[in-house]
Amino acid sequence: MPEQKSTSATPSLRRVLEILASYPWFVFVGIISLLLLITTNALTPQLFRWGIDRGISENNLDVVFKCALFLVLAAVGRGIFSFGQNFCAESISQNVAYRLRNQVFSKTQNLSLSYYNNTSSGQLLTRVTSDVEQIRTFIGTTLLQVTSGFITLITSSIIVFTMNWKLALITLTAIPLAVFLLSQFFKKNSKLFGMVQVKLANLNSILEENLIGVRVVKAFVREKSEISRYTTLNGELLDVNIKTVKVVRNLFPVLFLLSNLISLAVIGFGGAEVIGKQFSLGELIAFNSYLVFILQPVLQIGFAAGVIAQASASAKRVYEIIDAKIDISNNPNAIVLGLSDIKGEIKFENVGFRYPGSTIETLKNISFEAKPGEFIAIVGMTGSGKSSIANLIPRFYDVTSGIVRVDGYDVRDLKLESLRSHVATVFQDATLFSGTIRENIAYGLPDSSLEQIIEAAKIAQIHDFISTLPDGYDTIVGERGIGLSGGQKQRVAIARTVLTDFQILILDDATSAVDAKTASLILESLEELRQARQCTIIAIAQRISSIRNADKILLVDKGEVVAQGKHEELLAMSSLYAGILASQIQQNQPISSQIS
Ligand SMILES: Nc1ncnc2c1ncn2[C@@H]1O[C@H](COP(=O)(O)OP(=O)(O)O)[C@@H](O)[C@H]1O
Ligand SMILES: [Mg+2]
Known part of the structure; x- marks a missing residue:
């Protein structure tokens, strides 16, 4: 098949077409309707011919009435x-779009974090919306036009040839001419059409950046600016x-001219044949009607x-996401650990x-150990x-060398799923979802009771604040937690994490x-x-004062x-540690003296 070698993007489009197989009834009924429509269209000029040649020319009113009736029936059909x-x-087309949107979205949920480091969310948004819409238009309109166009063209060509081959030859010269004009047109303007998508994507990413960075x-x-x-x-x-509209509009007069020239030739040459009695008037009118079914x-x-x-x-762009490699995935014999199996x-x-x-x-030769139930700090x-x-630890990324072990x-x-459900993380940038505070805290365990939620909020020291809100736990927070201060968001995030079942808790600068x-x-x-649950806590902290009681403190510098050791040990052996502590004490001096 010659059309297979066209563009490198064809396979993706073919995959879209393969989705059609999932809707056999729609396809079947659609094709039957299409064939019936084409048949009705092809028969209508023959009705005219019959009405004119057998009815009007022979003064047979009965045929004229019948013809009119059939024409009405054809119109209804x-x-x-x-x-x-x-x-x-x-x-x-709607079903295909629905399916593609879902596929892209579920893929975005499973992609590794490394994918997002290299892809802007603006790009992803454009793919889920505008690219899927392009595909939908193709399935909903274009595919039908092309299929029906090809069948109509072939059947009409056969009909005009059987009617009058000389006249048909004149008519069909229009096809190579039109094809030539169109191919020149697209050769000249294909860049222009591609530009529309590119400009739209640029515009979308600016919009997206600005919505997110509105405060900056x-x-x-x-x-x-x-x-x-x-x-x-x-x-x-x-x-x-x-520009696109202009070039398309400029093309139309040329095409109309072409079609008028063909009509002229048909009427001229055909008219002479009618006068010479080689062709009936009805046949000429019918023939002329088929011109539309060839040029269109x-x-x-x-x-x-x-x-x-x-x-x-x-x-191609949509399937790029759907096919994107997931760096971090389960190995085939992955082990599932229950919460009671894991010590931390x-x-x-x-x-x-x-x-x-x-x-x-980024990290070099890191070795350390946290025993179950220990409190480890990283500074x-x-x-x-x-x-x-x-x-x-929760495997957001994989190590390049060495091994990270949990319980050996x-x-x-x-x-x-099992690793991440036992390792709970509070991130520094607390992202909340749109919804109530209660829903946000219960994000990991949506079935939690209000008592459990309140308990978690108390641990995070946010319960008193929530109680002062007019709607309490049912207060709606914006999609990015607008309306709450950074510290309040962080505390809601801590409550959200504390509520879940975990054996290892990671606090990344969580306060x-x-x-x-x-x-x-x-x-x-x-x-x-920690005492009650016997869980392991890893706390990354800015303030050394807050973690001086840790079982072990890791001092990290330049990835190593x-x-x-313990606070006192580090003070004794590391000048860097002592230096950081000294700078913090100096900084905090005036504030702490104010407080106490
Ligand atoms: N997603 C990332 N891609 C590439 N480099 C990163 C990424 N995140 C952090 N880094 C780099 O890794 C180094 C350590 O970063 P990070 O672990 O976040 O430091 P810390 O938490 O101690 O402030 C930094 O030099 C940072 O630029
Ligand atoms: Mg950090």
């Missing part, structure tokens, strides 16, 4: 069949769109070429780590690699935005929780653990 084919095509924009008083940046890009999109499909197919090219590109021991053995795609070694300057160490198991041998007094209250209640 056309209505029904056209509804049938469009309804089926649209239904299939306001803080830096950059509203005007952001508006002008958006306006400029929006203007570019407008220009490209107008050629144009339809021609214009469909552009849509098909766009849909191919869209399908953590062991790093000579761990080295590089972020995917990065050339810099160090920003950028030293503390979060990276924490990310390796290499984390890569454990089932991800960085909470005042020192409240932070130490949170730590106290977490300490009680440079010292580990």
Whole structure:
């Protein structure tokens, strides 16, 4: 098949077409309607011919009436069949879009974090919305046009040839001419059509960035320049769109001219044949009606070429996400651990780590051990690699060398779901979802009772604040937790995590935005929780004062653990540690003297 070698994007579009097999009834009814419509269309000119030659020319009123009746029936039939084919095509297209959107979304849920480091969410949004819409239009409209165009073209060509082959030859010269015109047109303008999508994607990413960064924009008083940046890009999109409209509009007069020239030839040459009695008047009128069924499909197919090219590109982009490799996945013999099986021991053995795609070694030769139920603290300057160490335990990333063990198991041998459900993490940037505070706290365990939720909120020192809100736990927070301060969001995030069942709790700078007094209250209640549950806690902390009682403190510097031990031991052996502590005490001096 020659059309197989066309573009590299064709396979993706073929995969879209394969989805149609899931809707056999729609496809079946759609094709039947389409065939019936084409048949009705092809028969109508023959009715005219019969009415004129047998009715009007022979003064037979009976035939004229019958002909009129059949024409009405044909019109009704056309209505029904056209509804049938469009309804089926649209239904299939909506179902395909539904399916693709779901596939892309569920993929985004399973992709590893490393994927998001290299892909902007604006790009992902464009794929779920605009690219899926392109594919939907292709299935709902274009596919039908092309199929019906091809069948109509072939049947009409056969009919005109059997009617009058000389006249048919004249008519069919229109096809190569139209094909030539269209191919020139697309060769000249294909870049222009591609530009529309590119400009739209640019515009979307600016919009998305600005919505997320609205506070930064306001803080830096950059509203005007952001508006002008958006306006400029929006203007570019407008220009490209107008240019597209222009070139398409310019093409039409040329095509109409072509069709009129053909009509002229048919009427001229055919008229002479009628006068010479080689062709009846009815036949000539019928023949002329078929011209529409020949030229229109050629144009339809021609214009469909552009849509098909766009849909191919869209399908390729959509399947790029659906097929994206998941770096972190379960190995085939992954072990499932129940909560009662797990004790909470953590062991790093000579761990080295590089972020995917990065050339810099973020962690080097990290070795340490946390015994079940211990409180381990990680301290160090920003950028030293503390979060990276924490990310390796629930396997958000895989080590580059060495092994991370939980209860003696290499984390890569454990089932991800089971590992992550026993290792709970509170991130520094507390992202809340739109919904009530109660729903946010119960995110991990939606069936929790209000008592459990309140208990978790008390541990996180946020219960008193929630009680002061007019709607209490039913207060709605925005999608990014707008309406709550950074520290309040962090505390809701702590409550959300504390509520779940875990044996290992990781706090990644979880109280960085909470005042020192409240932070130490949170730590106290977490300490009680640790005693009660016998769970292991790993706390990354800025303030050394808050973790000085830890069973073990790891001092991280430039991706290495440079010292580990109890607070007093570190003070004695590490000048870096002593230095950090000294700077913090100096900083806090005036504040703590104010408080006490
Ligand atoms: N997603 C990432 N991709 C590439 N490099 C990263 C990524 N996240 C962090 N890094 C780099 O790794 C180093 C350690 O970062 P991180 O562990 O977050 O430090 P800390 O938590 O101690 O402040 C930094 O130099 C940072 O630039
Ligand atoms: Mg960090």
